[in-house]
Amino acid sequence: MIGLISNNDESAYTEEVQHLTAWCANNDLALNTKKTKELIVDYRKSNDGTHTPIRINGTEVERVTSFKFLGVHISEDLSWTLNTSTLTKNIHQRLFFLKRLKKIHQSPQILVNFYRCTIESILTNCVTVWYGNCSVSEQKALQRVVKTAQRITGSSLSSIEALQSKRCLRKARNIVKDCSNPNHRLFTLLPSRRHYRSLCTRTSRFRGSFFPASVTLLDSTPRCTYCTSTDLCSIYILLLIQYL
Known part of the structure; x- marks a missing residue:
């Protein structure tokens, strides 16, 4: 659940929590307060850090600096250092099994399939969310894992940047x-219908997030003037060839 605290007014945020608690009670669901965590993202220069603790059924909710949500570690400063370090650690453990398969002379195809199923699938989990705002050192650390797997398999593997761009x-x-x-509504064409309207971004954090980055990728991808999708343009060309 996400709530907004504006002008130090926490009433709207508190009401959201109360609505959630009431909904769970009306639908015979019990909230486990011990497993419920609160994370506050605040970039104000005048941040005094004094926020009223949230209470659910009389129990105070623990405030944390990071938590794991659907396999992704989210930090209060919205940096991805913890997430990338955890990914790198988990992937190195799986590289051991890839090396073992190499030692028993498995075919390159089996090695690549193992890599894509057990390593690339974890490495690219929600990559459209976090990769764009990773630091250069973090991106290099993740790419080194791919290069290591590439040496083991003896096959060419897609870089993380290429996979992220493709998924975006x-x-x-x-x-x-x-x-x-x-x-x-965030993807609107300009009057020329050649490019999408860029989103106004004031921070590098926002600029590296999914929507501004996706608009840039769409504009850099060759597309037809009269089509809103490259795939749709390809269909029209295919139909025209069949007709001729």
Whole structure:
């Protein structure tokens, strides 16, 4: 659950928690307060750190500086150092098994399949969310893992940056096609219908996030003037060839 504290007014945030507690009670669900955590993201220069603790059914919720959500470690400063270090540690453990398969002379195809199933799948988990705001050193550390796996398998493997760009493009195109998507309005074409309108960003953190980065990727991808999707343009060309 996400709440906003504006002008030091925590009433809206507290009401959201109360609504959640009431909804759970009305639907015969019990909230485990011991497993509930509170994380506050605050970049104000005048931040005094005095926030009223949240209480659920009389029990105070523990405030943390980071927590793991759907396999991704989220920190209060929205940096991804903890997430990337945890990923690197977990992947190095799996590289051991990849080396063992290499020692028993498994085929390169089996080694690549093992890499994609047990290493790349973890390495690219929610990569569209966190990779764009990783530091250069963190990106290099993750890419070194790919290079190590590449030496073991003896095959060419896609870089993390290439995988992230591919997934961002695929997700962005799905949003563009789906008019019912709440984020569809963020992808608007300019009057020339050649490029999308860039999102106004004031910080590098926002600039590296999914939506501004996806707009940049869409603009840098060759596309037809009269189509809102490269895939749609390809379909029209294919139909024209078949007709001729």
